[in-house]
Every structure is written in structure tokens, then in C-alpha cells.
Amino acid sequence: MKFFKLFGEYILLMKGMFTKPENFKMYWKELMHQCVEIGIGALGIVSIISVFMGAVSAVQTAYQLTSPLVPKTTISQVVRDTVILEFAPTLVCIVLAGVMGSKIAGELGNMRVSEQIDALEIMGINTKSYLVMPKILAALITIPLLVIISMALGIWGGRFASGMSNIVSLETFDKGLLMGFTPFYISFALAKAYTFAFIISSVPAFYGYHVKGGALEIGRASTTAVVASCILILFADYILAAILL
Amino acid sequence: MIEIKNVSKSFGDKQILKGVSAVMETGKTNLIIGTSGSGKTVLQKCMVGLFEVDKGEILYDGKSFTAMHEEERKELRQQIGMLFQGSALFDSMTVERNVKFPLDMFTTWDHKKKIDRVNEVLERVNLKDTNKKFPAEVSGGMKKRVGIARAIVLNPKYLFCDEPNSGLDPQTSMVIDLLIKEITQEYNMTTVINTHDMNSVMEIGENILYMYQGEKEWVGNNKEIIFSKNQKLNEFIFASEFLRDAKDMRMLEEKGIIDNDRNMDEVMKDPEAHLLMGDNDKRESHPGPADDK
Ligand SMILES: Nc1ncnc2c1ncn2[C@@H]1O[C@H](COP(=O)(O)OP(=O)(O)O)[C@@H](O)[C@H]1O
Ligand SMILES: [Mg+2]
Secondary structure, eight states, X not given: OHHHHHHHHHHHHHHHTOSOOSOHHHHHHHHHHHHXXXXXXXXXXXXXXXXXXXXXXXXXXXXXXXXXXXXXXXXHHHHHHHIIIIIIIIIHHHHHHHHHHHHHHHHHHHHHHTTXXXXXXXXXXXXXIIIIHHHHHXXXXXXXXXXXXXXXXXXXXXXXXXXXXXXXXXXXXXXXXXXXXXXXXXXXXXXXXXXXXXXXXXXXXXXXXXXXXXXXXXXXXXXXXXXXXXXXXXXXXXXXXXXXX | OEEEEEEEEEETTEEEEEEEEEEEOTTSEEEEEOSTTSSHHHHHHHHHTXXXXXXXXXXXXXXXXXXXXXXXXXHHHTTEEEEOTTOOOOTTSOHHHHHHHHHHHHOOOOHHHHHHHHHHHHHHXXXXXXXXXXXXXXXXXXXXXXXXXXXXXXXXXXXXXXXXXXXXXXXXXXXXXHHXXXXXXXXXXXXXXXXXXXXXXHHHOSEEEEEETTEEEEEEOTTHHHHOOOHHXXXXXXXXXXXXXXXXXXXXXXXXXSOTTSOHHHHHHOHHHHHHHHHXXXXXXXXXXXXXX
């Protein structure tokens, strides 16, 4: 019962976003600001995670492939496919859900509690579209880009680790990378990235926008938002895999 | 002029406003007073549409706000300024950008014209050299001034202030109160102020609505409040011994019983004085007749 109420409120928030902007220039400025906050802000952590993810998957695959019958090029193929299919979109988005989810929910929750949202409403501004929409759009623009960067860095991390610890020679690794490549995997990963981007931005925005009370409730809303986003990401991951693969 | 007609509002099964009617006059500081939790904020938020009323009607200069569509309301809201209890400044923006924000949103002026207007209103509220500071870096009184500046930057016809002097020292409170009153007269605005501050009531109470547990209990101005025999009102306004004495003095003064030529002994012998104060002293034991209800 409570779930349906929440879901209804969520749909109303999404629906409320679609109105004519009071001033297009201000909305554009806010969108750019959010792109910087969300995109550039998360670049550092995404890079670090991606490189290590790739490196770890290379080392572990090599460790498990002991049979002399399996060619060494398999290692780079495994690294490539796991990074593109799962690590770059899903893992990165789970981390982003934690980083950005708490930020979005906290920011909106603070604006709600300190009556800044009311102040905007009184000025005659639709806060659903002015505050929530730019965040969702910014996430939809920047997160797929982050995922692509993450793919490249992940594969590079695997290659680097292979070279460093003499698992395979770099030539063998590069040869393996080009073998049996399925371009559809990239589209699939991007479909996941767009879906997750929407979840990561809209769910925390929903929890933040509807905070009631004080500082304690803001913290609680952030936590709930992150947990809900993570669960939804994993759920959507399963659904997309079942449908598209 | 804002008319409130028989407005009711409930949250869940708790009725907060119970059929309140009142008139907020143009060019005057209209006060809504009452203890914490009496429904002042809810009434004000109903007036500006942050809460929808369950029953009743709000009229802005004769036009029904309650019946308006969202688009019409948005238009009207550009003529409304509001100062929130916690100032509600945008804390990611400097003072200057806070005040400039409504101009950015709703005007097509060039940058210089906007900045000139911002400086004009900041000067009007006696703020200088704070343009580049962030809200977290200025004092509570300054935040209120910035809030006022932001509220009046678009020259609104209606100004709402929710407890403009809560959390301020008495002197700063007075300055803010007088500032709001001056601005109201200067721009001929309809100003509605929520307060539970006795000083504000006496200083700027040109039209006072006293709320008691969600109902209109008393209406009048700061002269009439001295002579009011409404028991609940008196207990609220003149809560301390000191203020009760002050009320007696003021009452005698207004009636011309005390003046500079008479000393206190003479006054105390005046039967009329006792008549006035006597009524007042019996207040605690016998509920007096509620006047003007
Ligand atoms: N959004 C809300 N939801 C439920 N109850 C509320 C809400 N806002 C205010 N109330 C209740 O309404 C009553 C009056 O509150 P309020 O108008 O803020 O009082 P005050 O006169 O101090 O401003 C309080 O009992 C408060 O709990
Ligand atoms: Mg209040």
C-alpha cells in the first residue's frame, strides 16, 4: 500500500516537471551547472574505480585460467567483455548512486527544510522543473559519457596489470582485444547507462524533494534514496539482461 | 487588500484553521498574532497558496485566488514577496545573486540595470559591502534584511513576513519591524506579518488579527489592544507582571489621567483610574466579556 503511494507521488513529481520554463536562459544555466556538478565531480572516482576494476579482472582471470589448452588471448577477451557489459555500466552506476544520490537528496532536502523551495514557489517558479529536471537531464547527459570513459580506462587497467605482472605479453593482450568483438555489447551497456542514470537522479530527487522535518530527516532521506537507487539499479540490470541479451 | 473568507484547513484529522475571516488592508502593516502552534504560518501559507484551503476563499483585490488556475497564480505571485521565518536564502549564492535571482528569472533587463536595482534595494534595507558574501557569512539580522531585499526587488504589491524578528535581539527586531513598516507605506503594499513579539504588536500593529487555536479571537489595532478586555488576548500579550503594569500606565496615559503635571499619588486617588485598572486586575479571577468577537 505504502509502495503504491510512493510510486504515485513519484509519477506526479515526474509529470510536474514538464511545464514551460519561466526563463529558458536560467534553466540552461542550471543544467550546465548540474552537468559540471554531476559529470566533472564524479570523474575522479570513476577513473580510479575503472582502472582497478580492469586490473583486478585481468589478474583474476589469469589466475583461474591455468589450462595450457586455453589461449592467452582469452584473458583480454574476458577483461573486455566483463568491463563493457557489467563493470563499467553497473558497478560505476552503483558507486555513482552512492556519491550522487546522497548529494542530490541532501541538496533538495536542505532546500525543502530551509524553505528555499517554498521561496522559489512564491516567486512563481515551478520548482519541480527548475530543480529536478536539470538534475535528471544532466545525469542523462553525463553518466553515459562517464560509462564510456570507464570502459576505456577499465580495459587500459587490465592491459596495464597484465604487462606489469607478466601475465600475458602486451601484443597477445592487444590481439585478444580485437578477437570476437561484439559491437552490440556497447549499445547494451549504453542502454543500461541511460536507465541507471535516470534512476540515480530521479529517485534521490524524489526523496529529497519530499523531505519533511529537519536535519535528521535529510540524512534519513539520503540513506533511503541511496539504498532504493541501488536496489532499483540491480533490478533493472536483471530485467535489461533478460530482455536484451 | 486581501480578504480571507471563512478559511478552514486540516492536516489529516487535525483541524488547524477553523473558519477564519479577516481583511488585510493596503498600505498598512497587518499583523497575525498568536501563540506558537496557533496556525499563523498555516494561515499565511494558505494565503499564498503553498497550502490549499479546504473551505473558504482568499481574495486579492477582489479576485479570488482560490479559484485561480496554476498559470494565473504564477502571474499573481510575481506581485508577491515573502520573507520566511528562517530567511530561506539560497545558500549556494552570494547575497547579491540572491537578490538578483528574481530579476534574472522574470526580467529581460541587462546586467547593469539588474545590479543597479539590487544595490538600490540593498541600500534601502541598509545593507552595504555584503554583496559578495554568502548567507552563511552574515548575521541573522542581515539575513532578514537580505530576505526583505529579495522579497521587494520586483516591487511587489503584497508582502508576507513570517516572524520577521524571531531569533533577533530586541533592538535589531525593532529596526527590522520599522523597516518593514516604512517600506509598506513607501510602496503602498499590503503587508501581512506573523509575529508573537509584543514589541512588534505595539510598534507596528496597525491592523491586528489575534488567532487562538486556529480561530479568529480578536481584531483591532495597537491602540485598541490596550483597552481590550478579551481575556485570552490579555493573557497572551501582557504575559508578565511588568507588561501588565505597562498596560495600565499606557491606558491611563491614553485616557489623559496621567500627564506630566500630576504625580502618582494624585493619580492613584483618581476613581477613574481605579475603574480602568480594576477591570484589568480582576482579569485573572473572572473571565471578562470577550469584546469584538
Ligand atoms: N505541513 C503540515 N502538516 C501537518 N501539520 C502541520 C503542517 N504545518 C503545520 N502543521 C500543524 O499546524 C499547527 C499550526 O502550526 P503553525 O501554523 O506553524 O503555527 P504558528 O502559529 O506557530 O506559525 C501545528 O500544530 C502544526 O503541527
Ligand atoms: Mg510559524
